[in-house]
Amino acid sequence: MTSPDLIHELQASRPEAPTTLRARVREMAAQEQKPPVRWPSFRLPVRRMALVALPAAAALAIASAGAIGLSRSDGDVAALRDEAAKGERLATTNVLDVYTGAFDRELLPLVISDTPQGSAVGATPTLASGKGAIGPDRNRATQFSATLTVEVSDSDAVSRAAQDALDLTRRLGGHVVSASVATGEEGSAALTVRVPVARVQEAIVQLSALGRIVSQQVTIADLQASLDVLERRARSVRAQIARIAARLESEPLDAETRAVLENRLKTLRSELRGLRRGISGTNAEARLATIQLGVVTPGVLGAVPVPTRLDRTLDEALNALVWEGVVALAVAIVAAPFALVAFAAWLGRRFYRRREDERLLAAS
């Protein structure tokens, strides 16, 4: 028998249910109750559900993040402005150099800084003008240095202000130590000038008038004490030199003693020269004040603009999304082992059932 014949015979001998069974099934089917009116079924297969659920969850996460961002962005705008102004102040406050010379505590420099609190210039007291102006003490030798930062409107104004500052310095009898002027979209200038201490207040007042004062700082270090030390030592050295010189001239000395005294005299004279140079340098330092002037445009200050509501909304939404992601990740990390175990159990059970079914069908 060939395969087509066999198939033909198999199909020809297709079994038919016995009449008793047919009657039994008919009787059974007759008991079928009329199904209640069913609402349209919205059941979806798992894969389709996943296809819909994943984008839906992502959209929900983004929408909720957007809603959170929108609600939180409507915060205290004044507080934000204060925060921005604070950032600006931090950006413009000068770093103070701490004087760490070999002086007594009382000789540590007096540092006074004044930074406007984001208010108008007129309301800001300046250090070099007015009733409480701070200046060098004429009766003592001091190292006077000031740092000024003024803000001007644009790059052209920076050039003008720098030129005015240089002219002023020369007019007051001072000189320029260094000058750096950068022009462009955000211009800036940095000048270091030295002016006679007697005219430093005048200089500061005029330099402050070059623009809006952003910050100013005055440092006064007392040099008198060190000067006094130097002078005392110089007097002592001079006295020693006089005594040794007198001995060498008046006393009969042996050759060895004379050599020692002459050597000592030589050393003292050398020290005296050094002391004179020190006294001279200290006096020169005390005669001239150092002023560091910065001229900037608003952009250079690193002013932090108050963020717009859109920016704040986006920031908050992004934060919310990050947190949602963190939570989702945490849940996934916690649930993953359980899901894996469940999946493995399901696979194992399915595999076992199939093997069992195959065995049963092979044995029957």
Next chain:
Amino acid sequence: MHAVTLDTPRRASAAAPSFAAVAEELLDDVYGYLLYLTKNWALAEDLTGETFETALRRWRKFDPRRGTPRAWLLAIARSTALDWFRADARRRRREERAEAGEPREEAEHTFGEGFSPELEEGLRLLTAGEREVIALRVVLELDGESTARLLDITETAVSTRLHRALGKLEERMRQDDVA
């Protein structure tokens, strides 16, 4: 011939056939499948009745969009038969333990009417799995994809199993012809 065709998955909006219509249409298919599977007409009748009882209970849950009533009923029939095979295997093990050493008399199963003795003998020598695939693919003329889904194997496995089963059956029938 019935007015409804039960092989094509219906859209949800289409009027669903009644259980009675489905049972009337597919009774022979279910019985034939179970007869091939069990090679015992009496058992096939019992299992067919059980299959339709189960189907009636689950009829409300039947979703025409997910498959044809035929595939659905055959799946229930297969599950019912496998349950019976498992129960029978357990029963046999118990009996073997209880009557250890005593020869056990196997009941003589028959396919019933309509089969030639040679065909019946040939089918009897096949395994249930081989008879099952012949029933589905040859007798009920189910397509390969539906058969594979029902048996939870690949279409290639279905073809292989069918080819092997027909080969064995053909060989057996040829031997009978020679004899």
